[in-house]
Amino acid sequence: MCGRFVSSSSPEKVAAYFDVDAVDEKLEEQSPNYNTAPTSSVMVVYEDGSTRRLAPFRWGLVPSWAKDTKIGSRMINARGESVADKPSFRSAFTKRRCIIPADGFYEWTTDPNEPKKQPYYIHRPDGEPYAFAGLWEVWRPKDSDDDQPEQLRTCTIITTTANDNMSRLHDRMPVILERDDWETWLSPQNHDKDLLGSLLVPAANDLITFHPVSKDVNNARSRGEHLLDPVDVDVSPVPGPSLGQK
Secondary structure, three states: OOOOEEEOOOHHHHHHHOOOOEEOHHHHHOOOEEEEOOOOEEEEEEEEOOEEEEEEEEEOOOOOOOOOHHHHHHOOEEEOOOOOOOOOOHHHHHHOEEEEEEOEEEEEEOOOOOOOOEEEEEEOOOOOOEEEEEEEEEEOOOOOOOOOOOOEEEEEEEEEEOOOOHHHOOOEEEOEOOHHHHHHHHOOOOOOHHHHHOOOOOOOHHHOEEEEEOHHHHOOOOOOHHHHOEOOOOOOOOEOOOOOOO
């Protein structure tokens, strides 16, 4: 499960890191967000023909056939084990794959003596960003009077089973793509389901480190840099319950 993540790097830095050819001008309005929540605007790397692009998408996949956008808030994650076959995702898995850059993400653990769950910040030890495997879709309102209604681009993060380090916090984790796999994953011409499915595996343990952070993270309106600061806790982490995913 991935329900909150950190997107603090500038579009220019993200574009350089992911070898992007074109950056959407709308990203000039994108501010650092240390507590990105579902339905937020997020940066997405995808390929359009031979051009690798960076653009803002709304987090929470809305399939093209959806009656309205409400479904998106329930489709922020897609299970890697079923993403190739599930009706909500199989078209995007075949044709519209993307990378969702993240500087880190949050997960929560439980403590029977505390009313609120304890958040942890997970990130790479070397400080580089994660490349989350994702899918994207385009949705247009069906009842619009406009001949060309404005389109909504949305995305979802693919998850897999947790590696040993991550399992101390949760039984799921985002699929993290290695640099050598970016081209294979992003290419719209690649329809090899077996090859693509082979990338949806847990990340190496050495890509994961974490520390407890302020419970301010629990409030989606709290988005400041202080959320990354370590805090002291008196108990060892106990993995939180696995939340439902589509």
